[in-house]
Amino acid sequence: MVRIVPRAGGTFEYLRAEIDYAGVVGRYTQLKPERCGAVLVGLCPLKEQQSGNPAFKIYPGGWGHCFSCGFHGDVTKFWQVKHGIATPLEAAHDLAREFGLALPETDPATQARYEEQRRKEEESAETVKANHARLLHSDKGRAAREYLEGRGFGPDLQERFHLGVKPDGNISIPYWSAGRVHGVVTRKVDGSTPKYLYPRSEDLPLGRKPLFATEYPRAGEYVLVEGVLDQLALRAMGVPSIGVGGSSPSKEQLENLLDLGNKGCTFVVLPDNDETGRAKARETVERLYPYARLASPLQEGKDAADLFAAEGTEGRGAIEALADDAPDALDLALADVPDRAREKIRHLKERVHPLVTRLPASEQQAVIKDVARRLGLSQENVRQALAEHQAAANPISKANEDDEAEIPEEEWAHLLKPGVLDRYVRDATGARGVVGEADKEVVKVITLVAIGAQLAPLPNGKPIGGSIMLTGPAGRGKNYLSDAAVELLPEQWYLSFEAASATVFYYAVELDPAFLKHKFIYPNEAEAVDAVVEFLRPMLSQGRAKKFVTNKNGEGQNAFQELRVEGPITGCIPTVRNKLDDQLQTRMLVTELEEYEGRIQAHTKALSSLFAPDWSAAFDTGLAPKWRAALHSLAEVRKVVIGFAAHPEFKLSNEEISHGARLWQNLLGLVCAHAWLEQRNREVRDLSDGSRAVVATAADYEAAFGIFKATSRRSVVNLSDTHRKIVQAVYDLSLTTRFPSEGFSGQKIADEAGISKSTVSKNRAYLTMSVGLLYETEDKKLAISEDADPSWWAEGNPMEGFPTPSEVHGWEKTPHPLRTPETVETRKR
Numbered sequence: 001m002v003r004i005v006p007r008a009g010g011t012f013e014y015l016r017a018e019i020d021y022a023g024v025v026g027r028y029t030q031l032k033p034e035r036c037g038a039v040l041v042g043l044c045p046l047k048e049q050q051s052g053n054p055a056f057k058i059y060p061g062g063w064g065h066c067f068s069c070g071f072h073g074d075v076t077k078f079w080q081v082k083h084g085i086a087t088p089l090e091a092a093h094d095l096a097r098e099f100g101l102a103l104p105e106t107d108p109a110t111q112a113r114y115e116e117q118r119r120k121e122e123e124s125a126e127t128v129k130a131n132h133a134r135l136l137h138s139d140k141g142r143a144a145r146e147y148l149e150g151r152g153f154g155p156d157l158q159e160r161f162h163l164g165v166k167p168d169g170n171i172s173i174p175y176w177s178a179g180r181v182h183g184v185v186t187r188k189v190d191g192s193t194p195k196y197l198y199p200r201s202e203d204l205p206l207g208r209k210p211l212f213a214t215e216y217p218r219a220g221e222y223v224l225v226e227g228v229l230d231q232l233a234l235r236a237m238g239v240p241s242i243g244v245g246g247s248s249p250s251k252e253q254l255e256n257l258l259d260l261g262n263k264g265c266t267f268v269v270l271p272d273n274d275e276t277g278r279a280k281a282r283e284t285v286e287r288l289y290p291y292a293r294l295a296s297p298l299q300e301g302k303d304a305a306d307l308f309a310a311e312g313t314e315g316r317g318a319i320e321a322l323a324d325d326a327p328d329a330l331d332l333a334l335a336d337v338p339d340r341a342r343e344k345i346r347h348l349k350e351r352v353h354p355l356v357t358r359l360p361a362s363e364q365q366a367v368i369k370d371v372a373r374r375l376g377l378s379q380e381n382v383r384q385a386l387a388e389h390q391a392a393a394n395p396i397s398k399a400n401e402d403d404e405a406e407i408p409e410e411e412w413a414h415l416l417k418p419g420v421l422d423r424y425v426r427d428a429t430g431a432r433g434v435v436g437e438a439d440k441e442v443v444k445v446i447t448l449v450a451i452g453a454q455l456a457p458l459p460n461g462k463p464i465g466g467s468i469m470l471t472g473p474a475g476r477g478k479n480y481l482s483d484a485a486v487e488l489l490p491e492q493w494y495l496s497f498e499a500a501s502a503t504v505f506y507y508a509v510e511l512d513p514a515f516l517k518h519k520f521i522y523p524n525e526a527e528a529v530d531a532v533v534e535f536l537r538p539m540l541s542q543g544r545a546k547k548f549v550t551n552k553n554g555e556g557q558n559a560f561q562e563l564r565v566e567g568p569i570t571g572c573i574p575t576v577r578n579k580l581d582d583q584l585q586t587r588m589l590v591t592e593l594e595e596y597e598g599r600i601q602a603h604t605k606a607l608s609s610l611f612a613p614d615w616s617a618a619f620d621t622g623l624a625p626k627w628r629a630a631l632h633s634l635a636e637v638r639k640v641v642i643g644f645a646a647h648p649e650f651k652l653s654n655e656e657i658s659h660g661a662r663l664w665q666n667l668l669g670l671v672c673a674h675a676w677l678e679q680r681n682r683e684v685r686d687l688s689d690g691s692r693a694v695v696a697t698a699a700d701y702e703a704a705f706g707i708f709k710a711t712s713r714r715s716v717v718n719l720s721d722t723h724r725k726i727v728q729a730v731y732d733l734s735l736t737t738r739f740p741s742e743g744f745s746g747q748k749i750a751d752e753a754g755i756s757k758s759t760v761s762k763n764r765a766y767l768t769m770s771v772g773l774l775y776e777t778e779d780k781k782l783a784i785s786e787d788a789d790p791s792w793w794a795e796g797n798p799m800e801g802f803p804t805p806s807e808v809h810g811w812e813k814t815p816h817p818l819r820t821p822e823t824v825e826t827r828k829r
Contacts, residue, residue: 026042031058117205121180128172227305269285365564416680449570516565642695678699698811731790742777
């Protein structure tokens with residue numbers, strides 16, 4: 001039976017991974033462990049050696065060498081030589097058939113690339129073999145042998161590592177990578193510099209310099225060193241090690257090391273004892289966090305090869321002692337903490353949090369406590385700074401930021417001049433073709449809600465940004481306006497979805513901790529929210545949520561798991577409903593898409609224009625990347641304070657609103673979002689805790705107040721104009737007929753109110769069940785109580801109890817503690 005196994009890489013790599021080399025060779029000769037334990041040895045099976053010292057050896061990493069016949073190669077090469085097969089590819093197919101493996105098809109270009117890699121490996125192996133023979137049997141090898149033996153590499157190690165001498169008399173060191181020879185490193189013996197010459201990248205099988213390792217790294221701890229001879233010296237001492245062939249890993253080598261870290265490897269970086277070596281080693285430890293630690297350098301300028309030359313295998317104790325005391329990058333960062341609070345916060349953001357974000361979410365919480373203790377800061381300060389850093393460090397975000405950073409500032413700076421919100425909404429609605437001034441006002445409030453997600457939370461950890469419920473009949477354009485509001489925002493600032501399970505966000509954040517950092521979310525319909533109500537409530541009010549679940553562990557047993565999500569987020573829920581979950585709705589502004597005269601004509605005319613042969617976009621598409629670059633520039637400062645917040649009258653004084661505190665916070669979220677957009681036209685302060693903040697002004701309150709009044713009156717008085725028309729119609733009909741108990745049909749009410757019958761049907765449940773102004777009769781008609789009074793549904797003043805903009809402008813002129821120059825530093829942008 002043929003077994004098909006998925007594979008990555010070329011045919012030979014696949015066979016090397018799938019077939020046990022020792023099992024194949026063991027068919028023809030008896031193998032046993034050599035004294036070092038990692039190498040298997042037996043009589044040569046190729047020339048059918050019958051007696052003498054076992055000459056055929058199989059090394060870790062999947063390669064073999066025979067000191068009798070000179071063979072060198074992997075399992076496919078062995079099969080080719082043993083059976084006299086003409087080409088390596090034919091040998092690969094024959095070997096696969098023997099072991100019941102089906103080689104998946106590989107496109108010709110890929111196969112050719114892997115065959116070229118194999119050719120280079122085999123050429124390097126032949127060169128190494130010739131150089132090793134020259135070391136043992138020629139006069140040119142005498143000086144090289146003396147040098148190697150003086151460095152502790154006697155005949156056994158010369159054989160084990162295939163050390164040799166080149167025709168020019170310099171020492172030849174195989175460039176080992178995962179147990180295979182990738183090239184030849186030259187060690188000069190004449191004292192000239194550089195002492196080591198490495199093969200060119202284009203001459204290596206992979207086209208780059210891989211990690212230097214005499215065997216394939218497995219899960220465990222490795223000492224990471226610069227030089228190749230250092231790596232061989234450590235292996236001779238019995239210390240697992242990897243070399244990088246330079247002062248620091250290349251980009252590709254770093255990726256390999258991080259991949260090994262994910263697979264269970266850890267690293268102790270052993271620096272050379274010079275300033276450059278120590279600096280580069282620390283940089284490597286930071287780049288490899290949390291998988292690496294930094295050892296102190298060996299004393300008296302020694303490196304690992306010097307230690308081995310002086311102490312032989314006894315030097316292992318010194319290496320192990322240094323490894324035991326090696327701190328990781330976080331320990332190093334916390335050891336350099338400055339004294340001043342402002343500098344501590346900066347140090348936290350620049351040096352500590354880039355490391356903490358690499359940890360799993362479950363480990364971050366424990367580390368946050370330790371960091372807060374060692375820095376002398378509150379856990380909340382540490383957590384907030386971490387949230388900001390994780391959002392900025394999101395890989396997708398970073399990629400987009402890099403793209404936008406290429407746009408010179410002079411091309412987008414004009415977008416941030418006074419009037420940013422009006423300018424943004426003009427361009428966003430122009431890009432989406434939104435018509436109607438009332439709808440553009442709604443886009444304004446959605447934009448401020450979306451921008452509010454970018455703000456740093458309050459000192460108590462709660463999000464600043466507000467959220468809204470956007471209600472209106474089907475086909476009214478709720479999703480269209482939400483899409484328009486985010487049209488010019490950086491894509492990583494918002495998330496739209498059609499459906500979600502109760503735990504999907506928890507697991508998404510487990511995979512990417514920054515998934516919901518500073519994110520505006522909006523579903524395409526309220527039904528998508530029903531399953532995640534329990535998630536949204538704490539996220540909108542507290543900025544974080546957690547859930548306890550059970551999952552199977554590695555042994556298949558149920559295990560307790562805590563899933564945590566950190567925001568802040570804001571949201572917009574478009575819905576045809578008049579009501580959401582009670583606790584969720586009170587956390588949101590209620591914005592209704594009102595009808596207006598001529599709306600259908602305006603919408604259909606805008607649609608018709610798209611079919612015109614001479615149609616051209618009214619919006620300059622080149623503005624989109626400029627807007628995103630401009631908005632990204634504002635994210636350097638996420639904190640907003642309100643300059644007149646300490647005034648005793650700056651509060652909501654309407655005691656009739658049961659959810660008044662939440663409503664007030666939503667309004668202030670709009671104020672702060674507006675100020676954040678205008679930050680280049682506002683004061684930016686350095687606060688005493690080391691953070692910087694945009695100072696919101698009375699102009700920001702006035703803008704938010706006006707937008708709130710125009711779009712979100714239902715947040716205060718939860719009846720729309722349509723509701724009032726329906727209730728008034730039933731009341732007027734009842735007055736003329738002395739309040740009949742049989743009630744009125746939907747059509748009769750619609751005719752009286754001047755609206756459609758379907759509109760009455762859509763709102764009857766809300767008016768009867770939610771607010772109780774009407775009731776249904778036995779035959780499903782609508783009626784109203786004789787005790788009803790029109791004052792119950794009169795609009796009144798929805799802004800009663802809110803400070804007026806004129807009052808706030810007056811307070812702004814009054815000095816208060818936040819404006820005392822002795823307590824804060826200020827600067828203008």
